[in-house]
Amino acid sequence: xxxxxxxxxxxxxxxxxxxxxxxxxxxxxxxxxxxxxxxxxxxxxxxxxxxxxxxxxxxxxxxxxxxxxxxxxxxxxxxxxxxxxxxxxxxxxxxxxxxxxxxxxxxxxxxxxxxxxxxxxxxxxxxxxxxxxxxxxxxxxxxxxxxxxxxxxxxxxxxxxxxxxxxxxxxxxxxxxxxxxxxxxxxxxxxxxxxxxxxxxxxxxxxxxxxxxxxxxxxxxxxxxxxxxxxxxxxxxxxxxxxxxxxxxxxxxxxxxxxxxxxxxxxxxxxxxxxxxxxxxxxxxxxxxxxxxxxxxxxxxxxxxxxxxxxxxxxxxxxxxxxxxxxxxxxxxxxxxxxxxxxxxxxxxxxxxxxxxxxxxxxxxxxxxxxxxxxxxxxxxxxxxxxxxxxxxxxxxxxxxxxxxxxxxxxxxxx
Amino acid sequence: xxxxxxxxxxxxxxxxxxxxxxxxxxxxxxxxxxxxxxxxxxxxxxxxxxxxxxxxxxxxxxxxxxxxxxxxxxxxxxxxxxxxxxxxxxxxxxxxxxxxxxxxxxxxxxxxxxxxxxxxxxxxxxxxxxxxxxxxxxxxxxxxxxxxxxxxxxxxxxxxxxxxxxxxxxxxxxxxxxxxxxxxxxxxxxxxxxxxxxxxxxxxxxxxxxxxxxxxxxxxxxxxxxxxxxxxxxxxxxxxxxxxxxxxxxxxxxxxxxxxxxxxxxxxxxxxxxxxxxxxxxxxxxxxxxxxxxxxxxxxxx
Numbered sequence: 211x212x213x214x215x216x217x218x219x220x221x222x223x224x225x226x227x228x229x230x231x232x233x234x235x236x237x238x239x240x241x242x243x244x245x246x247x248x249x250x251x252x253x254x255x256x257x258x259x260x261x262x263x264x265x266x267x268x269x270x271x272x273x274x275x276x277x278x279x280x281x282x283x284x285x286x287x288x289x290x291x292x293x294x295x296x297x298x299x300x301x302x303x304x305x306x307x308x309x310x311x312x313x314x315x316x317x318x319x320x321x322x323x324x325x326x327x328x329x330x331x332x333x334x335x336x337x338x339x340x341x342x343x344x345x346x347x348x349x350x351x352x353x354x355x356x357x358x359x360x361x362x363x364x365x366x367x368x369x370x371x372x373x374x375x376x377x378x379x380x381x382x383x384x385x386x387x388x389x390x391x392x393x394x395x396x397x398x399x400x401x402x403x404x405x406x407x408x409x410x411x412x413x414x415x416x417x418x419x420x421x422x423x424x425x426x427x428x429x430x431x432x433x434x435x436x437x438x439x440x441x442x443x444x445x446x447x448x449x450x451x452x453x454x455x456x457x458x459x460x461x462x463x464x465x466x467x468x469x470x471x472x473x474x475x476x477x478x479x480x481x482x483x484x485x486x487x488x489x490x491x492x493x494x495x496x497x498x499x500x501x502x503x504x505x506x507x508x509x510x511x512x513x514x515x516x517x518x519x520x521x522x523x524x525x526x527x528x529x530x531x532x533x534x535x536x537x538x539x540x541x542x543x544x545x546x547x548x549x550x551x552x553x554x555x556x557x558x559x560x561x562x563x564x565x566x567x568x569x570x571x572x573x574x575x576x577x578x579x580x581x582x583x584x585x586x587x588x589x590x591x592x593x594x595x596x597x598x599x600x601x602x603x604x605x606x607x608x609x610x611x612x613x614x615x616x617x618x619x620x621x622x623x624x625x
Numbered sequence: 626x627x628x629x630x631x632x633x634x635x636x637x638x639x640x641x642x643x644x645x646x647x648x649x650x651x652x653x654x655x656x657x658x659x660x661x662x663x664x665x666x667x668x669x670x671x672x673x674x675x676x677x678x679x680x681x682x683x684x685x686x687x688x689x690x691x692x693x694x695x696x697x698x699x700x701x702x703x704x705x706x707x708x709x710x711x712x713x714x715x716x717x718x719x720x721x722x723x724x725x726x727x728x729x730x731x732x733x734x735x736x737x738x739x740x741x742x743x744x745x746x747x748x749x750x751x752x753x754x755x756x757x758x759x760x761x762x763x764x765x766x767x768x769x770x771x772x773x774x775x776x777x778x779x780x781x782x783x784x785x786x787x788x789x790x791x792x793x794x795x796x797x798x799x800x801x802x803x804x805x806x807x808x809x810x811x812x813x814x815x816x817x818x819x820x821x822x823x824x825x826x827x828x829x830x831x832x833x834x835x836x837x838x839x840x841x842x843x844x845x846x847x848x849x850x851x852x853x854x855x856x857x858x859x860x861x862x863x864x865x866x867x868x869x870x871x872x873x874x875x876x877x878x879x880x881x882x883x884x885x886x887x888x889x890x891x892x893x894x895x896x897x898x899x900x901x902x903x904x905x906x907x908x909x910x911x912x913x914x915x916x917x918x919x920x921x922x923x924x925x926x927x
Binding site for chain 1: 712748749750751753754769770771773774775777785786788789790791792795876877878883884886888890892894901905909912918
């Protein structure tokens with residue numbers, strides 16, 4: 211095989227740095243406000259009301275969270291379904307971010323719903339006509355699939371090295387055996403989960419777009435369109451690789467590793483066509499529904515729409531077409547960050563900015579508590595990511611390859 | 626890939642396909658109750674008759690165990706100077722507007738859940754906590770609700786309210802058309818207390834006839850529009866007025882049922898699970914082919 215041998219290892223780096231302490235403080239601040247929410251109700255922390263039932267937490271933690279975790283299924287489709295093994299080095303980090311991303315989406319839902327202790331209800335109380343039901347079920351199953359896909363990484367870390375403390379040490383052999391059993395079982399069946407993961411992702415990424423369709427005229431015509439599910443799906447697919455590049459460059463910077471530019475440039479070269487398709491649908495929809503008339507007046511909606519399209523789609527699209535951008539870590543990072551920003555803003559726009567209820571006396575703006583919780587969740591995600599890459603074989607170090615045959619990212623997809 | 630694992634692949638795929646197919650037959654049954662009976666009931670609100678006494682507000686609170694105060698305190702008309710919306714303390718409120726055509730009496734509009742014939746909340750609710758009952762009532766089931774508030778985002782009339790300041794068991798609050806009273810053959814509390822018969826309770830079909838008749842008999846008194854007859858596919862509560870309903874703060878709505886578009890998208894994507902299962906099969910096929918091709922390449926190299 212002519213592609214590079216991939217050998218993910220736990221990164222050797224200390225966990226705590228001054229930056230990590232700041233992130234820890236941000237996370238703790240979020241937790242304080244979360245306590246308020248659980249002791250005194252949603253109203254004590256959020257600016258939500260009967261006119262604005264959904265705010266920052268649904269727009270960012272849930273909707274944008276799901277979209278930005280799309281790197282998991284897009285790289286899985288590329289690396290495993292299409293067997294482009296040269297991308298293996300990014301598949302495992304993308305899988306980890308998707309797994310953590312969905313975990314925090316679930317936590318976002320958990321804190322936003324009024325009756326968090328009934329979060330399991332959709333499992334047994336079904337409503338087939340509800341787009342939210344579809345999203346809920348798919349996210350739950352997909353999250354399970356992501357955990358299953360990650361199990362081999364855990365197995366790889368501990369097989370032959372199980373050392374339980376104290377009196378539990380008697381169980382070492384059994385745990386080792388169980389891990390080996392899981393590992394070998396999964397290596398035969400992993401393809402089932404990989405394909406399921408891609409199918410589940412396309413389903414709920416699009417259904418997230420269907421969510422606001424039912425709000426009808428309450429949603430600003432610049433965003434309200436029957437093709438919302440399609441736009442959500444295409445934008446999720448186009449943000450997958452930029453998110454992988456964004457995270458990979460951030461992680462290598464933070465952990466003092468050499469960025470995998472050869473891979474990231476190749477990934478980057480695939481983004482422009484995807485963004486192009488998205489832009490075509492977005493503009494086509496605008497011209498067919500003649501919603502460009504709303505851009506003539508200057509207000510929050512028209513400004514946000516323009517920023518979203520210009521900085522989130524058009525500028526990065528142009529950037530990704532340039533070889534210079536693809537070769538430079540700084541420019542590649544900037545372009546990817548713009549796409550990430552564009553999708554984040556698009557989800558905020560769809561769920562918060564576009565939503566104009568008929569009887570609101572003043573428009574909604576998230577409270578300090580809402581911001582704290584959302585940013586706190588992001589901080590917790592970063593901390594968890596850092597912990598896992600320092601302790602589990604996730605990131606492949608360039609130049610550290612050994613001659614040994616590799617244990618691949620996801621087994622079951624034998625090479 | 627060895628011949629054995631290839632067979633495994635096909636076998637497992639078949640099992641999954643069968644599993645998903647089995648799932649689809651059971652989901653067909655899993656839908657909230659959504660009955661559109663011929664004899665469903667409704668209320669006709671004549672805003673030209675209503676005097677804004679707000680006795681209905683009191684009766685509603687009284688019937689739903691909400692703090693109601695004494696009836697006399699409702700005589701204070703000052704409260705009518707601000708426009709109010711139903712909330713967790715009052716499931717119905719009366720708002721007052723300037724007179725319509727051919728009259729110098731103010732118009733008073735009682736606001737509550739409209740009990741749509743094709744309710745957005747019933748369609749949207751993630752756990753099917755809302756249902757449209759045989760008598761036309763749209764009710765909410767506290768045992769199912771998870772508090773996600775999608776019903777509030779979906780409702781075209783922006784009616785459901787949520788107890789934001791309760792940490793445990795916050796409720797979604799909205800008019801339940803006095804489901805417990807009508808079950809026993811009693812009138813809804815607001816209808817039964819109304820001193821001027823501004824509210825008429827009856828089957829929806831009959832009420833439409835009554836409303837048409839009134840407009841026909843008094844063309845000078847009413848605008849020729851029964852609000853709720855066709856809006857969002859029809860509602861159980863319908864209104865007559867002497868001026869344009871837009872001026873009475875009713876949202877401008879089309880005649881298509883609110884859940885129409887999103888349900889057709891949903892049912893299109895999930896038509897008997899054919900699209901997802903086909904996608905699964907397609908991806909499986911691509912996976913198998915690309916793997917097979919890689920193997921051939923390797924064999925050639927060897």
